[in-house]
Structures are given as structure tokens and as C-alpha cells.
Amino acid sequence: MHAAAASDLLERELEARYGCRGVAVGRSIIKAIAGDKTLVIAVTKFELIGHESAIFCYAWALPTDNGREKIMSTLEVTPISSAEDAVWARLNFEE
Numbered sequence: 001m002h003a004a005a006a007s008d009l010l011e012r013e014l015e016a017r018y019g020c021r022g023v024a025v026g027r028s029i030i031k032a033i034a035g036d037k038t039l040v041i042a043v044t045k046f047e048l049i050g051h052e053s054a055i056f057c058y059a060w061a062l063p064t065d066n067g068r069e070k071i072m073s074t075l076e077v078t079p080i081s082s083a084e085d086a087v088w089a090r091l092n093f094e095e
Helices: 003-018 083-092
Strands: 021-034 037-049 056-063 069-075
Touching: 003 021, 003 037, 003 056, 003 069, 021 056, 021 083, 037 083, 056 083, 069 083
Parallel strands: none
Antiparallel strands: 021 037, 037 056, 056 069
8 A cells, every 4th residue: 555545544543543633743664573473564653633641643554364454553652652662562462
């Protein structure tokens, strides 16, 4: 998926999930281990406009077994302070 289209999709998902607008302010490519797989993930950092407890969040899409994408996100609140922290937390403590 093209970066701009991916960012738009993530923005819409964040608005639905957190009830506020998100503006992309950065992007990181990180490697993460999930089970026996090594993933390369494009993580977008968003500034949240009007969120009650966080200024930033991180969001990304992961492919699923059925060929669709699952949108994941994590607020930047202690102890999350980087894209790596956000992905690690979500992969290890999935809701």
C-alpha cells in the first residue's frame, strides 16, 4: 500500500478508535519478532488533536492469515516512548 494511502487509512482508524483527529508527524521502519516470524513494520507516529490523556500515538497495519490487514495502535503514554516500544507492547500484550 502506498504510504499516503496507508496514512489516510490509519488516520480514519485512529479517529474511530480514540474519538479524535490524528495528524501524521513521522514514520519509522522497524523489525519485530512475533512468534517464529520476523516482521518489518512501517509505523506512523500521529499527533492526537483533542485526546484526553495522550499527545501522540503510533499506528501500523499487519497482514493477517486471511490476506486482510489488521490496524494496530498504541498511545504514547508511560512506558511507551517510541515506535519500537509501541510494537513490542502490542505484540506481547495483545488485547
